[in-house]
Amino acid sequence: MSYIHNNPEWPRLAWDIESLAGQLSGVRHRQGLLVGRVAALGLETRQESQLAALTADVVKSSAIEGEQLPPAEVRSSIARRLGIPVGGLSETSRTVDGVVQMMLDATQHYDQPLTERRLFDWHLALFPVGHTARSRLSVGAWRTDAQGPMQVVSGSLAEPRVHFEAPAAARVQGEMERFFEWMNAPSALDPVLRAAVAHFWFVTIHPFDDGNGRIARAIADLALARADGRRERYYSMSAQIEAERNDYYRQLERAQSGGLDITSWIRWFLGCLDRSFTRAEGAMARVLRDARVWDLVNARGPNDRQRLVLSRMLGDWAGWLTTSKYATLAKCSSDTALRDVKELVGWGVLVRNEAGGRSVSYRLVGE
Numbered sequence: 001m002s003y004i005h006n007n008p009e010w011p012r013l014a015w016d017i018e019s020l021a022g023q024l025s026g027v028r029h030r031q032g033l034l035v036g037r038v039a040a041l042g043l044e045t046r047q048e049s050q051l052a053a054l055t056a057d058v059v060k061s062s063a064i065e066g067e068q069l070p071p072a073e074v075r076s077s078i079a080r081r082l083g084i085p086v087g088g089l090s091e092t093s094r095t096v097d098g099v100v101q102m103m104l105d106a107t108q109h110y111d112q113p114l115t116e117r118r119l120f121d122w123h124l125a126l127f128p129v130g131h132t133a134r135s136r137l138s139v140g141a142w143r144t145d146a147q148g149p150m151q152v153v154s155g156s157l158a159e160p161r162v163h164f165e166a167p168a169a170a171r172v173q174g175e176m177e178r179f180f181e182w183m184n185a186p187s188a189l190d191p192v193l194r195a196a197v198a199h200f201w202f203v204t205i206h207p208f209d210d211g212n213g214r215i216a217r218a219i220a221d222l223a224l225a226r227a228d229g230r231r232e233r234y235y236s237m238s239a240q241i242e243a244e245r246n247d248y249y250r251q252l253e254r255a256q257s258g259g260l261d262i263t264s265w266i267r268w269f270l271g272c273l274d275r276s277f278t279r280a281e282g283a284m285a286r287v288l289r290d291a292r293v294w295d296l297v298n299a300r301g302p303n304d305r306q307r308l309v310l311s312r313m314l315g316d317w318a319g320w321l322t323t324s325k326y327a328t329l330a331k332c333s334s335d336t337a338l339r340d341v342k343e344l345v346g347w348g349v350l351v352r353n354e355a356g357g358r359s360v361s362y363r364l365v366g367e
Contacts, residue, residue: 004256005167005204011178013197015263023270024190030277031192031228038234038284046232047084048287053233053280054078058096058103061217061238064245069096078104098125099214106218107233110225113184116176119207122218126211137209142176145169150206152253163253166206175205183219195223196269197262204256217241224273235280240272243279248272289366290314293349296365300347305330306340310349313364320353320361 004010038046055075062069076089077100092100102122112118120140127139143150150166167175179201187194203216217238224237241248247268255265297310309329313321327337341362344350350362 002257003165003204004258004260005171005175007260009260011175011201012260013201014261015193015197015266016261019263020193020266020270023267023274024192027192027270027274027277028190028227030274034234034277034280035228035230038232041288045287045291048291049234049284050082050232051075051078051084051086052283052287053236054103054107056239056283057221057233057236058099058238060236060242061103061214062099064217064238064242064248065213069099074100094128098128101125102215102218103221106222107225108231110222110231114180114219114222115184116180119176119215122215123208123211126214142172142207143169143209150209152206163249164206164256166204172205172207176207179205191223191227192270192273193266195220195227196266198223199269200252200255200262200265203252234284235276237273237276240276240279244272244275289364292366293364296347296349297344300343302344303340305332305336306344309340310344320363321350322361 038049041049055071055078058074058078059069059071070090072090073092073096075086077092077097078084079086079089080092081100081104102125105118105122124140127137138144145168149168151162152164154161154163179198182201183194183198189197199216199220202219203212206212208215220237221233225231225233251265251268255262293310293314297306302310305326309321309326312329321341323334323337323341326332326341327334330337330340332340341350345352345362348365351365351367353361353363
């Protein structure tokens with residue numbers, strides 16, 4: 001199969017700006033509204049929103065590649081590096097700290113040039129022990145293709161399906177030099193469009209033995225931070241890509257197997273970014289709800305049982321609260337649980353659901 005990088009005109013990528021103009025305008029408008037809305041929040045709420053977005057970005061970018069990072073470790077690593085005061089910080093592994101280091105360098109230092117040394121440092125951070133679970137690899141260096149051509153493959157070993165084959169390793173140095181020149185040059189191109197192009201261009205070169213997808217998304221985040229003009233991150237493109245993972249790979253495969261016109265890829269990227277704003281607005285609403293709940297509770301002086309149960313309800317909680325659930329979580333009697341719950345209802349923190357009798361249950365205010 002002939003891939004886009006074999007085209008004699010590569011990497012002169014093209015797109016139909018007129019057909020994208022309306023969508024780009026809408027995305028930029030929503031982007032501005034989101035940033036403006038966050039700017040109006042208090043410092044603690046802004047920090048919590050940023051922490052949630054960055055945690056999702058790191059966790060989901062790795063999940064796209066099949067690697068599961070513990071969210072509590074990721075959150076703790078980010079909080080420490082940004083100096084955000086949060087309680088209950090976890091110990092963190094070298095792997096988690098490395099991924100966080102890469103993502104924060106991309107977004108916190110978006111105004112610095114993207115260079116070979118910088119990408120090598122990112123790669124070293126991603127693979128601090130010099131290998132993956134599958135094999136050893138060249139870390140902090142371009143790939144050599146010593147094990148054969150770099151391919152994206154699915155299916156069994158007996159019947160593999162090749163989705164994409166990257167340029168030969170001998171081309172990587174020259175390809176990356178052109179990419180760096182374009183990425184660092186002043187440009188009139190909208191930075192959001194540059195993010196879409198940069199992601200596609202880099203992942204098509206596929207310059208490393210492993211980690212290309214995560215680095216491509218970090219590069220896109222860097223370009224999006226340039227579009228925002230700020231270091232704080234309040235939305236996660238990677239979280240939305242992970243939710244649309246199958247379509248993400250289909251779009252890449254289709255564009256990498258076609259001509260130099262990548263309008264379809266850019267259209268998908270803009271749509272995905274727009275949907276990431278919707279996700280961020282939902283996350284921000286939860287952060288605001290959590291802040292309101294704790295403001296209500298802290299004004300009344302809750303006991304340790306009430307704090308414990310509310311912390312669980314504001315986290316990964318499914319279903320409604322009952323006094324039996326409360327008693328189990330707080331390790332207390334049913335009478336004590338009922339008394340605590342009634343206090344929380346009286347404070348306006350919990351709301352009793354309509355069903356009565358043996359089906360008495362409660363939900364957080366605002367749910």
